[in-house]
Amino acid sequence: xxxxxxxxxxxxxxxxxxxxxxxxxxxxxxxxxxxxxxxxxxxxxxxxxxxxxxxxxxxxxxxxxxxxxxxxxxxxxxxxxxxxxxxxxxxxxxxxxxxxxxxxxxxxxxxxxxxxxxxxxxxxxxxxxxxxxxxxxxxxxxxxxxxxxxxxxxxxxxxxxxxxxxxxxxxxxxxxxxxxxxxxxxxxxxxxxxxxxxxxxxxxxxxxxxxxxxxxxxxxxxxxxxxxxxxxxxxxxxxxxxxxxxxxxxxxxxxxxxxxxxxxxxxxxxxxxxxxxxxxxxxxxxxxxx
Numbered sequence: 001x002x003x004x005x006x007x008x009x010x011x012x013x014x015x016x017x018x019x020x021x022x023x024x025x026x027x028x029x030x031x032x033x034x035x036x037x038x039x040x041x042x043x044x045x046x047x048x049x050x051x052x053x054x055x056x057x058x059x060x061x062x063x064x065x066x067x068x069x070x071x072x073x074x075x076x077x078x079x080x081x082x083x084x085x086x087x088x089x090x091x092x093x094x095x096x097x098x099x100x101x102x103x104x105x106x107x108x109x110x111x112x113x114x115x116x117x118x119x120x121x122x123x124x125x126x127x128x129x130x131x132x133x134x135x136x137x138x139x140x141x142x143x144x145x146x147x148x149x150x151x152x153x154x155x156x157x158x159x160x161x162x163x164x165x166x167x168x169x170x171x172x173x174x175x176x177x178x179x180x181x182x183x184x185x186x187x188x189x190x191x192x193x194x195x196x197x198x199x200x201x202x203x204x205x206x207x208x209x210x211x212x213x214x215x216x217x218x219x220x221x222x223x224x225x226x227x228x229x230x231x232x233x234x235x236x237x238x239x240x241x242x243x244x245x246x247x248x249x250x251x252x253x254x255x256x257x258x259x260x261x262x263x264x265x266x267x268x269x270x271x272x273x274x275x276x277x278x279x280x281x282x283x284x285x286x287x288x289x290x
Contacts, residue, residue, distance in 0.1 A: 009129065010117075010129055010130065010260060010263060010264050011129055011130055011131075011132040011226060011264070012103055012129045012130075012131055012132065013131075013132055013133075014131065014132070014133055014137050014138050014141055014143060017058070017103055017131055017138075018143055018144070021058075021059050021060060021144070022060075023101075025099060025100055025101055026060075026100070026101050026102075026103060027062070027094065027095055027096045027100045027101070027102050027103070027153075027156070028058055028060055028061040028062065028102075028103045028104075028105070029061065029062055029064050029094060029096075029102060029103070029104050029105075029116060030049075030053055030057055030058070030061050030062070030063050030064060030104075030105055030106065030107065030135070031063075031064040031065075031066045031070075031104065031106065031112045031113065031115065031116045032048075032049035032052060032053065032063075032106045032107040032108045032112050032135075033046060033047065033048055033049055033066055033067065033108065033112055033253075034046075034047040034048075034049050034052075034108060035047070035200075037199075037200050041199065041200050041201055042200070042201060042202070042203055043200060043202060043203070043278070044200055044250075046067045046078055048063075048065040048066070048067060048068070049063075049107055049108060050063050050065065052107050052108075053107070053150075054147060054148055054149060055147060056135075056139070056145045056146070056147055057107075057135070057145065057146055057147075057150070058105065058131075058135065058138060058143075058144075058145070058146070059144050059145070059146045060146075060151060060153075061105075061146075061150060062094045062095065062150045062153065063149075063150055064090075064094065064116065066079060066112070066115065066116070067079065069090050070082055070086075070087065070090055070116075070119065072086075076278070076279075076282065077251070077275050077278050077279060078251045078278060079115075079251045079252055079253060079274075080252075080274055080275065081119065081122065081163060081168065081274055084123060084160045084161060084162050084163060085160055087119070087123050088123070088158045088159060088160040088161070091120075091125075091156060091158035092155050092156045092157060092158045093155060093156075094153065094156065095153030095154060095155065095156045096125075096156040096158050097156035097157045097158060098125070098157065098158060098159050099127075100127065100156060101127045101128070101129070102120060102125065102127065102128040102129075103128075103129055103130075103131055104116040104117050104120075104128065104129075104130050104131065105130070105131035105134045105135055105138070106134050106135065107134070107135040107136075109216075109217075109254070110130070110134055110216075110219075110220055110224055110257065111188075111216050111249075111253050111254040111255075111256060111257045112253065113130045113131065113134060114130055114256040114257045114259070114260045115252070115253045115256045116128075117129070117130050117256070117260060118167070118256040118259050118260070118272060121164075121167070122163045122164050122167050122168065123161050123163055123164075124159075124161035124164065125158070125161075130260065132225045132226055133223055133224045133225045134224050136223070136224045137223055137224055137225065140223070166271070167259075167270070167271060167272065168271060168272060168274055169246045169248075169271035169272060169273040169274070170273070170274075170275075171273075171275065171279060171280065171286070173246060173271065173273070174208060174246055174248070174273055174280070175286070177210075177244075177246050178208070178209050178210045178287065181242075182242055182243045182244055183242055183243070183244045183245070183246055184212065184238070184239040184241075184242040184244070184245050184246075185208060185210060185211040185212070185245075185246045185247070185248070186211065186212055186213075186214050186239060186245060186246070186247040186248070186255075186258050187207045187208065187211045187212065187213050187214070187215075187247075187248060187249065188214065188215060188216040188247055188248070188249040188254040188255045188257055188258050189207075189213075189215060189216075189249045189250060189254060189277075190215055190217060191213055191215055193207075193250075194206075194207045194211075194213040194215070195207075195213075195290065196290035200250060201281065202250055202277040202278055202280075202281035202282070203281040203282045204281040204282075204284070204288055205288075205290060206288045206289050206290035207288060207289065207290075208248065208277075208280060208286075208287070208288060209287035209288060209289050210289075211248070212238075212239070214235060214236065214239070214258065215254075216249070216254040216255075216257035216258065218235065219232065219235075219257050219258075219261050226261070226264075229264070229265065232261050232264065232265060233265055235261075236261065236262060236265060236267070239262075240262070240265065240267050243269060244269050244270075244271070245258070245262060245267070245269065245270045245271070246270075246271045246272075246273055247259060247270060247271070247272055247273065248272070248273035248276040248277065248280075249276050249277070250276055250277050250278060251275075251276050251277075251278050252272055252273065252274040252275065252276045255272045255273065255276060256272055258270065258272075259272055
């Protein structure tokens, strides 16, 4: 039995979405983003994948520009959570209402879909799931594809709800976790970034002191579907023995794959460090190790 069958609250299959494309309560959002690294690998450029969307997307899907439409402007940090009004206004523009069932998917890495899923839950919208396998599986199966800009949707009515900050970690929370035996801090970046041997380094190589490596890349199979419940449970067994998990990456995106995986396993005391290494690595006083 796969995860879409055991956890329909969190994942939906391509078969399910294909059968519900014309359901007026279903809204499909594509927040795909590209992050080409800068020449020195100190950070990356942010390129919303709108061009890819217009080359081909799931019918009725709407493109979401995470950086410019769903993030708080900041001179140094990307992808910070917006205020409640900004989020609600954007969801309403996308045609999302309080009774909508939102399916998120990505044409790039799966964690863009999990980021939007997590944001919806932070702002109180529980009726949301990630398309298991994303656009890659949808396309490989030869399912219907539209091209060009998104179809126009009637505006939705999405209520303004203050964010649930119990789901969000800040720098002081992470500092406290280093000294706490009750918190497991998980790095969702690639193994070579955790080790400090390669990839984007955000200004300093390595990982937050005491954190463990459970890369978001390892949460999914070759076909981009999430691994089985048994595989995920084995992967997160040590972390789940702690009362609390804080997860981070470079900018709070891949980290949300950890949040989804743990919620599927019934563990819900997870905080995502929104600023992640973009903030942490830039401050030489904050402890890191290789």
